[in-house]
Amino acid sequence: MRVREMSWTDLVGTEPTRRLPSDPLPAWPLLTMLWGFPLMWVLGLTVVPGAVTMAVVMLGFMLVRRYALWVPGVGALVGLCLWMAASAVMIDTGPRMLGFGFRLAIMSFVAIAFVYTVAARTRLTRRRLVHGLTFLWFFVIVGGVLGMLLPGTRLTTPVGMLLPASISGNSYVRDLFFPPFAEVQHPWGAPEPFVRPSAPFPYANSWGVAILVLTPIALACFMMTRSWLLRCAIIVGAGVMIFPAMATSNRGMFAALALAGAYVLVRYALRDRAAPVITLTLLGLAAGGVLVWQGLFTQFEVRQEYGQSNGARFTLYAETIQRTLASPLLGYGAPRPSAEQALSVGTQGYIWTLMFSFGFVGLALFLAFLWGSTWRTRYCRDDVDVALHATLVVSSLAIIVYGLDIIQLLAIALVAAILLRRRYGLDDDD
Template sequence: MALSIPAVVRPAPVRRTTGALPAWPLLALFWGLPLIWASGALQFAPALLAVAMLFLLVLRHGVTVPWPAWVLGVFLLWMAASSVQIEGFGSWMGFALRWVNIFAALVYVVYYWNARETLDSRRFLRAAVAAWATLVGLGLLTFVIPEARLTTPIGLLLPEGITSNALVQNYFFPPLAEVQLPWGAPEPYNRPAAPFPYTNGWGSGFVLLTPLVLAYLTTVRFRARHLLIVAGLLASLAPAVATTNRGMFLGIAVALGYVMVRMVLRGRIGVALAGTAAVAAVGAWLVASGAVERILGRQQYSDSTGTRSDLYRDTFLATLDSPLLGYGAPLYDETVGIEMGTQGYVWTLMFCYGFVGLGLFVAYLHGTTLATLRVRSTTGLLVHSAPVAACLFFTYYGLDAVQFILISLSLAVLLRSRRYGEGL
């Protein structure tokens, strides 16, 4: 499928100053993802890099803060207020990690906004392609050694009393895949997870990164690089199917469907038809190869939908008893056997921080997504489709640091482009 390359709109030149912010602290998370994962530092790296960026911002004069960052700042204050509800050391640790992850995303947004001399949308998209290549590469590796688990340097430094916890073990001795054998299943399901601890993290990362890869593809002018990325997209279908993750395919469908509809509304019928034909061809292959049957077949042995609906009901009813501040952290639901405030970020927000906290986060995510709706280019439209998909999948996916930073940076890229005329 031929991809049209939009005309490049040159932004007003940016005068370099001695206070120019370096690009490496922001890009390191994406380019360095394989090393960060292999070292066991993925849970800490976003925050550590945010500290470096914060230090550089403090040294720079004339820092400006875009309005979504202020909304996120108010949400962080509300999170802090909700912490008065927390009991237990483990719950405090979980709260601290969630708070730091949101704060790190705020710093990433402010840093990108002020680094016009060194960071532009193209550099961000190249970094996203690098992260996507790591995701797909590790996903393909699960076909060779699905039961492999990495022993990381940081994991070796931790005492056994800490690493015996299943969640901590998946953080610091991460598996390549979630190997699941539900009762009655004829064979195990090897579901790619790395570089994240769980398959749902892989799925949400794939939903966010794939539109950014397509966005980068619209800017590529070298045929060899173009073909390499297309080959990678085709190869990515194998680990994507292996996840048997319905939520991931729904997110991808929403992102691509959104782009096609916007193309039609712009009068670019040919591009929309070509894109629809490509998606239909992939869908036909999924059906013919038996991939769809395999994805749906897993539900015969695992009633995750029924369990989730019960959990969501209990979570909502419990939040009614503490509607303002929530409970600060997830709590175990004895009826379902799973913690309330999990299995979807919207439920984490509602249960942990009350309806006010949920409203503040929705104001940030959905408000900024609406504010960046008027994109000018095909590249910008594809970038915008990532947070559009996130507005849906945060109802059933959790958001770790990397995923939330990707969403926030995608929005910051679009917002800054609109503010300064950078061509998206």
């Protein structure tokens, strides 16, 4: 498949021109979202106006300089955003329209960031993006520690305080602008509450999927940096990560991390990279030993005994499929209450959210982007690319049982952009 480098007018049908813009696209709009995310979270600005503003800025730069780069995956993401917008006609209440607006804003930002990252390849280098995403990995770990230390705390953001009660009273909005540091669950019969760290996300599962998406990127950062200080920080971060990860009792997260580790080890072994294979194997065995010693499997058993999450999930998935068949094209615009249990239909996995909210077409477009990017970039040029590709591999499976928030979606899109640039010879080894 050919990659077309083109001016903005080329996107509407004129003959493509092979050129770089005379004034390269700046890196700061996207790097602001990566390095500025902690401050935006504290202020309540992560999606509105943070992501929305940066999306407008990036789109403005591409329009003014009449430059973009069309690679496989762009059409699927842009098409998904348009299809999501069309699904707005299925929204039946104001609160659901509000949630729909947030989801559309997030996906639009991610799509624009993907296109912008490919186009701004001279300034948004692989190194700068990997460092920025690794910084987010550190921040997610810090959030997990805060969730363990202050489980009953909710962050009160300035933006949240400005919202009218009619809006902030919505549970989804409340979790966005007054996020809890941890999910404290009280299942009936459990000997004690389950305290599951979640910050900087509203839900513990979101914390878990952020860890499994960002940890391979942190490994890539370790492989590419020459700074021993940064390497030591990554090792310490990985050690600290074990404790909030255990507190979440998130079986899928641990299984996905094990899969990512096995995938990287096999790929490195096939490349005859003995040193990283031995090092990662020893670190993995040490981490596994600590987890078993700390009683991880006992935690799994206790939570499964009182939570009964598997049965609830399978029942919800069956209902999601049945109800989507009644509106297979546009879906319902947003999740809705289940007729059989307390959970909402269109939750407990991103593919189910897409299927129920935006129909089978919306789901197909997202899978075309994610699974297509994962397949196209399977041939990695170096060790760093192998670690980055593990993010796409585990994400391709994790979406079956986990939802994706703005950070997870952005990380996936940026990794896909990096690897696609390199797949089509548009990037160097930096």
